[in-house]
Amino acid sequence: MTPTTRRQCFASLVIVTIFMLLSMMTYSLSLGGIVLAEWVLLACFAITLPWTAIGFWNAVIGFFILRTKKNAAQHVYPASAGIIGNEPITSSTAIAMCIRNEDASQVNRNLNSMIARLVAAGEGDKFHVYILSDSFEPETIKDEEKIFSQLKNTWAGQVEVTYRRRDDNPGFKAGNIREFCERWGHRHDYMLTLDADSVMTASSILKMVRIMQKNDTLGILQSLVVGLPSDSAFTRVFQFGMRMGMKSYTIGSAWWQADCGPYWGHNALIRMKPFIDHCHLPKIEGKSALSGWILSHDQVEAVYMRRAGYECRVLAEESGSYEENPPHILEFIRRDLRWCHGNMQYLHLLNEPGLLPTSRIQLVLAIMMFVSSPAWMLFVLVGTTAFIYPEVGVQMQGVGPGYTLFAIIMAMIFAPKIASIADVLLRKDLRKSFGGGFAVVFGSMAEILFSMMLAPIMAVANTIFLFKLFALGKAKGWATQSRNAESLPLNVTAKHLWPQMLFGTIGVAGVLSVGNFDALTLVICLPVFVGPFLAIPFGISSSHEFFGNLAAKYGIWQLPEEEQPPVIIRALDLPAISIRAAHEQNSELHSPLTTQQLLDIDADLDIVSSNVDDMRVVA
Secondary structure, three states: OOHHHHHHHHHHHHHHHHHHHHHHHHHHOOOOOOOHHHHHHHHHHHHHHHHHHHHHHHHHHHHHHHHHOOOHHHHHOHHHHHOOOOOOOOOOEEEEEEEOOOOHHHHHHHHHHHHHHHHHOOOHHHEEEEEEEOOOOHHHHHHHHHHHHHHHHHOOOOOEEEEEEOOOOOOHHHHHHHHHHHHHHHHOOEEEEEOOOOEEOHHHHHHHHHHHHHOOOEEEEEEOOEEOOOOOHHHHHHHHHHHHHHHHHHHHHHHHHOOEOOOOOOOEEEEHHHHHHHOOOOOEOOOOOOOEOOOOHHHHHHHHHHHOOOEEEEEOOOOOEEEOOOOOHHHHHHHHHHHHHHHHHHHHOOOOOOOOHHHHHHHHHHHHHHHHHHHHHHHHHHHHHHHHOHHHOOOOOOHHHHHHHHHHHHHHHOHHHHHHHHHHHOOHHHHHHOOOHHHHHHHHHHHHHHHHHHHHHHHHHHHHHHHHHHHHOOOOOOOOOOOOOOOOOHHHHHHHHHHHHHHHHHHHHHHHOOOOOOHHHHHHHHHHHHHHHOHHHHHHHHHOHHHHHHHHHHOOOOOHHHHOOOHHHHHOOOHHHHHHHHHHOOHHHHOOOOHHHHHHOOHHHHOEOOOHHHOOEOO
C-alpha cells in the first residue's frame, strides 16, 4: 500500500468517525428541535473531534501492527531494516546542542557521556560537537566558558568541541541553529539537533547516521524520544503515561504519515544542505501577538523540508533517545503555552506556496490541538449551564444515547493508552521491564486518574492564554526552563493556579446545587471541575520531594531504564537511579560510571534493544 493510499484510507476512517459521532450528538440533542445552545454544543463538539478520531485510529492501527508484525518500527519505515550496524561511517555529523541559561555542569554531563560512547565505538572523529549558547546571565556565561573549555581539552584529538555564544538571540532556538548553519553548516553532511536535556546512545546515533547515508532523499530522521528516569512525582506519572500511550500512537501515525513524518526540534538527524537551502524560517511581519519570530519552529522546518522534496521520517524505536520532562505542573503549563503560541503562528503560514496537502493538514491540526481547549471549555460551560437552568432549552433524547456517546468518546480518548498497555501486558519481557503486571495495571489506573485531573487544568490555562493572545495581544516569550525536581511553595502555586481553582469551585458548586441531577450529568460534568477545583493541592503534592522520592524508591511508575539502567543512563548519575539503588542496596548501580569506564565498556552495551516489539534493557 503506497503512502498516498494509506493517507486516503486513514482520512476516510477519521472523516467517517467524525460524521458518525456528530450524527449521534445531533440525534441526542434533537428532541424538540435544535436550539441556539445546542448549536453551540454541536459546534464545540465538532472542533474537539479531529484529534480524538486521529488518536483513536492511530492507536488501532498501531496496535494491529504491533501484534502482527515482528518489528513494527521497520514495518512503518522499511529503510531502517537494512542496517546491519557495521557499515562504515563516511560522513561528517555536527552534534548541535542549543542552550540558554542552563546548568552548564548538567549539559557537560550529558555531552561527555555521549562523546565517550562515540569514542568507544571508534567513530569519534566523524563527529564535531557544537555547544550553541544564547545565555545572558553573567554567572551562567562564566560557568559555560570554564566547563566547556575543559570539555574541549578532555576530548582534544578525539572529538572536536566548539563553544559559541550569541550576544543576542534573534529567532530564538531556530535562529540559534540558523546562525550555526550559516557559519559552520557547509562543513558537515548532517546535523544532530539536541536540547540541553537531550541524551542519546552511540548506538542510536550511529544507526541514524547509517540510515541517512543509505537514503539520499531522507531529509529529517526523528528518533522516538522517551523520558529519563525522574525523582519528581509529577514527571514520573506523566512519563509513565506517555510511555504507555506513545508506542501504538507513534506506530499508527508513522504508518500513514510515512515520508511526511514529524520533527520535534531535538534528538533528530538532519541533512545539512537542504536544511540550509530550504528551511530558513520567515519572520512574521506585523505588530500583532502572532508576529515576529516563530516559536514552534520544528513543524514548519519539517513541512519546508518536504516541500523541497526530501522525506521526513520517524524511527519509532523506543530506545536510545532520551529527554527530561518538566518537573512540576507550573513548568509543564509554561512549556505548553509556548507551544500554543507557536502553533497559533501557523495561521500565517497556511497559504505558503508549494506545501504538500498533508503538510497543510498537519499545520491545521497543530492549530486545532490548542483551539480544542476553549471549544471543550465552552462545551462544558454551556452544558453545565443548561443542566442548572433548564430554561436554556437543551433537551436530550433520554439517557441512553448520552451514555452511549460518552462511553464511545472516553474509549476513543484512552485508546492509545489501552492499546499500549495491552501490548505491554501481553509481552513477558516488556511487562517485566515496567515492574510486572500488577505495577503496570496499578500505575496505569493511577495515571489515568492523573490525566483526568490534569486535562481540565491545562484546558483552563490554554483558554485563558488564547484569550489574552487574541483579545489582548499578550504574547509568550522564550524563558529559561526549569529541569530539576523541586517542591512548589503554596504562594507560588496559588498565584498561578487560582483561575483553575475558581473555575472548579464554581463548577462543582453549580453541579451540586441541583438536587435532582441524573447520574449521567454527574459522571460527565463533575470530573471536569474536580481537577481544577483541586489544582493547587494537586500541583503542590505532585511536586513534593517526599512523594517523588517515595515513587522512585519503590519503582512506582517505573520505566524500563530503571529496571536495568543502560550504560549511558548510569553515567548520568540521576537521582532516581541512586534512590532506587540505595533502597535495593545495589552498589553497582549506585555508583555512576566514570569517563574512563564509559570508554572501557564495549559500545554495544549502551543500548536498549531497538526492537520495539521485543524491548529488552541491556546493561
